Structures are given as structure tokens and as C-alpha cells.
Amino acid sequence: KVVSYYGLRSPPYESNALEPFMSKRTLEVHWGAHHRGYLDALNKQLENDDILYGCTLDQLIRVTYNNGNPLPEFNNAAQLWNHDFFWESMQPGGGGTPTDFLLEKMEKDFGSFSDFKQGFKEAAMTSFGAVWVWLVLKREKKCLEIVTTSNAINPLVWNDFPLMGLDMWEHAYYLDYKNDKGRYVSAFMDHLVSWNAAAARLARAQAFVNLGEPKIPVA
Amino acid sequence: STRSFQCRRSRKRDLKKGVIKASVELKPPPYALDALEPVMSRETFEYHWGKHHRAYVDNLNKQIAGTELDTKTLEEIILLTYNKGDFLPPFNNAAQAWNHEFFWESLKPGGGGQPSGELSRLIDRDFGSFEAFINKFKTAAATQFGCGWAWLVYKANRLDVGNAVNPRPSQDDKKLLVVKSPNAINPLIWDYSPLLTIDVWEHAYYLDYENRRADYISTFVEKLVCWEAVSARLDAAKAKAAEREAREEEARNGESDEQSGSEKNMQLYFD
Numbered sequence: 001k002v003v004s005y006y007g008l009r010s011p012p013y014e015s016n017a018l019e020p021f022m023s024k025r026t027l028e029v030h031w032g033a034h035h036r037g038y039l040d041a042l043n044k045q046l047e048n049d050d051i052l053y054g055c056t057l058d059q060l061i062r063v064t065y066n067n068g069n070p071l072p073e074f075n076n077a078a079q080l081w082n083h084d085f086f087w088e089s090m091q092p093g094g095g096g097t098p099t100d101f102l103l104e105k106m107e108k109d110f111g112s113f114s115d116f117k118q119g120f121k122e123a124a125m126t127s128f129g130a131v132w133v134w135l136v137l138k139r140e141k142k143c144l145e146i147v148t149t150s151n152a153i154n155p156l157v158w159n160d161f162p163l164m165g166l167d168m169w170e171h172a173y174y175l176d177y178k179n180d181k182g183r184y185v186s187a188f189m190d191h192l193v194s195w196n197a198a199a200a201r202l203a204r205a206q207a208f209v210n211l212g213e214p215k216i217p218v219a
Numbered sequence: 220s221t222r223s224f225q226c227r228r229s230r231k232r233d234l235k236k237g238v239i240k241a242s243v244e245l246k247p248p249p250y251a252l253d254a255l256e257p258v259m260s261r262e263t264f265e266y267h268w269g270k271h272h273r274a275y276v277d278n279l280n281k282q283i284a285g286t287e288l289d290t291k292t293l294e295e296i297i298l299l300t301y302n303k304g305d306f307l308p309p310f311n312n313a314a315q316a317w318n319h320e321f322f323w324e325s326l327k328p329g330g331g332g333q334p335s336g337e338l339s340r341l342i343d344r345d346f347g348s349f350e351a352f353i354n355k356f357k358t359a360a361a362t363q364f365g366c367g368w369a370w371l372v373y374k375a376n377r378l379d380v381g382n383a384v385n386p387r388p389s390q391d392d393k394k395l396l397v398v399k400s401p402n403a404i405n406p407l408i409w410d411y412s413p414l415l416t417i418d419v420w421e422h423a424y425y426l427d428y429e430n431r432r433a434d435y436i437s438t439f440v441e442k443l444v445c446w447e448a449v450s451a452r453l454d455a456a457k458a459k460a461a462e463r464e465a466r467e468e469e470a471r472n473g474e475s476d477e478q479s480g481s482e483k484n485m486q487l488y489f490d
Binding site: 029033034037075128129130150151152169170171174175178179 | 266270271274311364365366401402403420421422425426429430
């Protein structure tokens with residue numbers, strides 16, 4: 001008898017589609033073993049639980065985060081979500097520059113796209129341990145920010161809107177780049193990141209956050 | 220062969236200025252880089268020791284050059300920069316440099332088997348049996364989420380309150396524990412004496428085992444652990460605990476001996 005509360009979504013491309021920047025083997029192990037492992041562990045934990053039932057994954061993450069004192073299910077739930085988000089943050093033939101509103105917002109909040117790129121790479125390179133690096137739209141401040149979170153934490157727990165995420169756990173890059181984090185981050189930014197996905201997420205976030213400029217009439 | 224762990228520092232005395240400049244060294248593991256094949260490959264060592272460990276040492280030396288940390292031992296640097304949890308920048312590099320040196324010395328070609336002597340007796344006393352200890356150790360290593368380390372430590376159980384004295388101290392107060400720590404943290408900051416460690420950062424096993432951390436841990440226990448090193452460290456830890464107790468005893472007696480002390484001094488001048 002198989003009991004499953006959440007499912008495993010496959011990345012929106014073939015496992016060899018991101019070659020040579022992310023090898024087929026990495027996709028197979030990262031998605032097939034790590035990501036699937038988090039799902040299986042979460043389903044097993046939820047089998048024994050009467051209370052955490054019927055949540056969407058986002059809700060489950062916020063509930064199990066428990067305001068900073070996470071329940072045991074948090075790590076698995078958050079990592080499950082993080083990896084789904086990560087696969088969708090990449091595309092074959094990605095990289096390049098964002099366009100339209102996302103680019104405008106980026107220039108407003110970071111100065112220029114290359115400033116943002118620089119800041120993102122720096123955040124990824126100076127991180128220690130197992131971290132994720134995110135481009136986030138902050139709900140209250142209504143601005144874009146680069147956020148680094150450790151282990152399984154993601155910006156949902158602070159009610160913000162992640163637009164794009166990079167997995168800096170060693171399992172994400174060790175098979176392809178070994179210890180060379182810099183090349184991995186550059187490959188991600190230059191060839192993998194899906195600005196289409198980020199723009200779509202920004203558009204969706206605008207249903208919750210008003211990014212318009214107030215039209216103050218001049219007397 | 221075993222070596223007792225010492226903090227290795229090279230001191231270059233700049234004779235003109237009379238300044239001692241110390242730097243932390245990158246020592247090679249006490250065996251060839253391919254000696255632990257096939258359970259830990261030469262390629263893993265080339266990256267793990269040759270790149271990761273080397274980077275920690277180099278970056279640490281850059282960070283402490285010209286500061287007051289320059290003259291301290293590696294263990295002192297770790298304790299100072301831990302800063303009660305609010306790490307100063309050199310902490311991660313210093314702790315990782317120490318951790319990795321400790322890790323290489325915990326392994327040996329043809330390792331595994333069982334401990335003996337005093338170590339075996341204490342394991343049986345504190346965990347019930349060797350199997351129970353191994354299970355606890357493996358579980359700690361497997362459940363350390365993210366990056367980290369699992370340890371066997373010797374805890375000299377002392378109350379850290381200034382005026383509290385254990386009225387009936389005994390050797391049985393001191394015990395072995397299994398602990399796990401995240402990222403760079405190691406049990407020195409908790410005032411434990413580490414005896415054995417396993418590196419469960421993914422870079423330690425990814426090239427040889429990919430995601431199969433459990434296989435890596437089992438292989439570590441069955442084929443890599445150097446129990447002689449662990450026993451040697453246990454002896455050193457016990458000696459250190461005994462010495463510390465003797466010093467504290469002396470300090471306490473010294474306070475109550477002030478009056479008779481001056482008489483002793485006078486007696487020195489008489490033949």
C-alpha cells in the first residue's frame with residue numbers, strides 16, 4: 001500500500017537538456033535521488049501525523065517553519081519545494097538578460113543588471129555551508145533583493161516572493177565542477193537561469209504586491 | 220602508526236624586528252593520497268585535501284596576518300573567534316582547518332575493526348556495547364542536515380559555576396558522548412575533547428558515493444577508522460582532564476594557604 005501526500009514533479013526539460021552546464025548525471029542524481037529522497041521522507045513523516053493534513057506545500061512550509069523553531073517535517077517540505085522551484089528557474093538556452101518590467105525593476109533596485117549579476121555572484125561565492133541564493137521581491141518593501149538562506153530555509157517563510165533560486169548545496173555542482181563554485185555560478189547566470197520564469201513569477205506576485213508608482217498630481 | 224594530535228605551527232622569527240610571525244601549515248595526511256583506495260579515492264583526496272583543506276588554511280593565514288591572532292595556536296584562534304556564537308570572520312576557516320587535520324588522522328589504510336583497552340571499556344560502559352555506540356554514531360552522521368560533522372568526544376563533566384565544587388568527584392563523572400555539529404563547528408567550543416570525527420559535508424563523499432551518505436558512513440566505520448589514534452587521543456584527553464583538576468585543586472588550596480605561605484617563603488632563606 002503506497003500512501004503519498006505530495007508528488008514529485010519532473011523538471012520541464014529532459015535530463016540531458018542542460019548539458020554541458022549541468023550534466024545528465026547531475027540531473028539524475030540531484031532530481032532522482034536527492035529531490036525524490038526529500039519527497040519520500042516527507043510522505044513517510046506525514047503518514048504518522050494527524051494534524052499536518054490537507055495543506056498545500058506552501059502552507060505546509062509556513063506551518064512547519066513554526067516561526068523559527070522548525071518541526072521535523074520542515075526540512076523535507078522546504079527542500080521539496082526548493083528543488084521544484086530550482087528546476088523551473090532554469091531552462092536550456094537560458095541566461096542572457098531579462099526584459100520588460102523585470103529589467104526595469106532590476107535597474108530601479110540594483111542600478112543595473114550587471115550590478116545585480118555581480119551582487120548575486122558575490123552572495124553565492126561568499127556563502128559558507130549549504131545555502132540557497134534567491135532573487136526575491138520583498139512584500140513590505142516592494143523591492144527586489146538578493147537573499148541567502150541556509151540549509152532548507154526559503155523566502156516563503158518571511159512571506160516574500162522568490163523569483164529565481166540557485167542551489168549552492170555541494171550536491172548541486174560537485175559532480176560537474178567539483179570545488180569550483182565560481183564556474184558553476186557563472187554557468188548558471190550566463191547559460192541556465194530562466195528569466196521567462198522569473199518574469200512570470202514577478203507578474204504573479206503583482207497580484208499581491210502593488211508595484212505601481214503613485215500618480216501624485218502636480219498643483 | 221599513530222600520532223598524538225598536536226597543533227602544528229611554524230614560527231618564523233624575523234630577527235631584525237624581533238617579531239614572531241606564525242602561520243598555520245597544511246600538513247599532508249599520514250598516508251599517501253591513494254592509500255585509502257577504493258573506499259576513498261585519490262581523486263577525492265586531491266580535491267578534499269588539495270583544494271578544500273588547502274583553501275581553508277590559505278584563507279585563514281590571509282585573515283590573521285598582522286593581527287593579534289597571528290601569535291596564537293590554532294585551537295586558541297578557534298575559541299577566540301567563536302565569540303560565543305557570533306563568529307568573527309576567521310572562525311569558519313580556522314575551525315575547518317582544524318577539523319580536516321583531525322579527520323585525516325582519524326583514518327588509516329586497512330582501518331576499521333574494533334577498539335581495545337581503555338577505549339573499549341569506556342565505550343561499553345557509556346553506550347552499552349560497541350554496536351550500540353556505532354549505531355548512535357552512524358545515526359548522528361546520517362541525520363546531520365546540510366553540512367557538518369559527527370563526533371565521538373570525551374566529556375570531563377565539570378560544573379562551570381565559580382563556587383560549585385563536586386564533593387565526591389570520581390572518574391565515572393567523565394564520559395564518552397556522540398555529538399553532531401553543523402558547518403564548521405567542533406566540540407572544542409563546548410569544552411569537550413574530540414576523539415573521532417567523520418566529515419559529512421557533501422564534498423567528502425560525493426565523488427565516491429554521490430548521494431549515498433549511508434554507504435559512506437558504513438564504509439568509514441568498517442574500513443577506515445583508526446582506533447589507535449582514537450585511543451591515543453583518549454589518553455591525552457584523560458591526562459589533560461587530570462592535569463586541569465590538579466591545577467584547580469591547587470588554586471583552591473592556594474587561596475586558603477596564604478598565611479602559611481609566607482612562613483614557607485621565610486624558611487627558604489635559612490640553611
